[in-house]
Amino acid sequence: MKTVFLDRDGVINRLRQGDYVKSWSEFEFLPTAIPAIRCLSQAGCRLIIVTNQAGVSKGIVSPEVLETIHQKMVIEIENGGGRIDAMYYCPHRDEDNCRCRKPKPGLLEQAIREHTVDPINRFLVGDSLRDIVAGQAVGCKTCLVADSQEKDLDPGFHRNRAARSTRSPLSRGLVGTIGESPLSAEDTGPDQIVPDLVAAASWIISTLDRLGESGNRGNTHKPE
Template structure:
């Protein structure tokens, strides 16, 4: 089975320092939905692992998050693509849970649900915590420049062995066309 793990905000949809709090605020990054459809067509199961601390902060509720994800699924279906599962952490940073990235809880849940070892599985994110969790579980971290990616690069904490891509479309093109991550 080919599996890829995607962060949501900043990878699939536009991100905001004020959080994405409603379906109206959820807007796909140009080319991201087509990229997921290409990955599906190439045999990848696409899974989302996302921190959604807006729930823990009281900015929106689980029903609103579900409505955002329904919009994502609906728009993606128009391109012939789908997401196999969405895993999310609803906790605020101070709640010290085991699922908020960079903690490995969401990734452990993915491994268990899909019955796979995450060694070498592509994990695409736009922040240092996305890179850290992928490295912690042996997945292959990949950084995109969209969302907070440029800021993450500017901080200078991403090691040279992490492949960097302009966006999710570039990741998909690389994986689909060459099967390699560099």
């Protein structure tokens, strides 16, 4: 089944720079998030959230509060006509050196094991290089929402995926770091850069059309 992995902060809800979403009152949907999720759901995509939530290990947000936030988020998405099929989060910090914190692909690998994920039609939408690297490590087509953290992007982001090395980005010696994981905009650039999730949804649906999926999906649902 075609699957879209979504980061949370900066893709679905507004990123709190230098802070965490510590309660439902601090959770603010980005304007296009619910329409985009509805569009992808109607297009027959499975939607799985994969998110780093280090505030848990830091004692800033309890697992119970985080679960409440996610439950209310899903309810609002469902009220808007969308669907979230599964959700995975990493509670660790970079220094914990876990396998699940992006850019490591552990969350995605777990989701792929636990769900039937088409190896061809798998996508990831994120707002940082962490997300892009994790998605590429498991063979996702990747889309960067560049309207939050990544305002000014290296020209390497715009290179065609076919022109990039096929080696796993986690195995290369790359320029720059996030935590302990070396990253390079040139070598780990996404397949597409968009301003918001609704544009990402349009790109995903267009890509599925090009891959011949439109016949299986029926009517094409474009974001409103």
